[in-house]
Amino acid sequence: MTGAAPEAGQGPRGRRPGPTETRAAILDAARALFGDKGYDGASVRAVARAAGVDPALVHHFYGGKQGLFVAAMRFPVDPAEVLARFATADRAAFPETMARTFLEFWDDPDRRAPILALFRSAMTNERAAAMMREFVTAALLERVAEGQGVPLERVQAAAAQLVGMAVLRYVLRVEPMASLGRDELVALLAPALRAHFG
């Protein structure tokens, strides 16, 4: 769940570790292809070909396209981690879980700066916006829509409530929203999220 890469020098594991150079070649190829083709347009197969490795090795290292994207782009939030939290949430308390999870990521000092940098880049750069749109839609929003049994635009409206809160709280820093405690904010936002998930 921590997303940390295995440390060098930990000795042999059950699975054969790839050399550092192979991982680096895969991540370089992935960055180039995601940057060039976007998230939807790049494939594990094309990345493997560009890196000169077997696609099975990319799957072995990164679990698939989503994990490869998170690792290559140093994406500060792993959708697999978010979905794991959502999966264990009480269905009736899903709005509270969604708000709390979002706030915990933004309030984490190790993640705040990279999330903010990524968000600013998507706000001002069309290529970064397209990559964020494609990745977040495929890896998170469509899966929440499926899991909650609601149309995609309702999940987008709920995401918009949280994204707008982040703009006001963390970027524009309007008071009192910037200083509210996490529990107060969850209580403030959950009724609106509930209106979307109904």
Added chain:
Amino acid sequence: MTGAAPEAGQGPRGRRPGPTETRAAILDAARALFGDKGYDGASVRAVARAAGVDPALVHHFYGGKQGLFVAAMRFPVDPAEVLARFATADRAAFPETMARTFLEFWDDPDRRAPILALFRSAMTNERAAAMMREFVTAALLERVAEGQGVPLERVQAAAAQLVGMAVLRYVLRVEPMASLGRDELVALLAPALRAHFG
């Protein structure tokens, strides 16, 4: 209601027109002072002093600090216009009016580009963020809170729903939200806004 400045050469009006040079001096001084001190820190009196005119003339031309700010910064939305629409809205339909007004401004092709430019600048520049925060809070959010009789953080939460929608629809352009018609979007967002205004 259009916010256009009076055209030169329209001939005499009931009120004595100030010379173009005086208006230009006032607006230059206002831009410098708002940029330097922020919206809260600048005053009509200080702008008048810097421009070498009587404060009464600034009030006469621009109606006060808010109108001066809108004119000097070419702010693409006049809060006086927004509040006038809100004032005539049926109280029960306030969430729908708020969503529709916000969408009409963003969907207006003459305003979209300047609103977007201003928003991007506030997202990436601390001084622009402070100016936007102070102006929008004083000129709009605090007045809506007063008018609706709700705490300021609830108005901020409603504003966050609309701002986040703008990020997803106009900046990241996620589908289907980017292509929904205005009526569909009002229907999608109003229940969440209603949750905030209670």
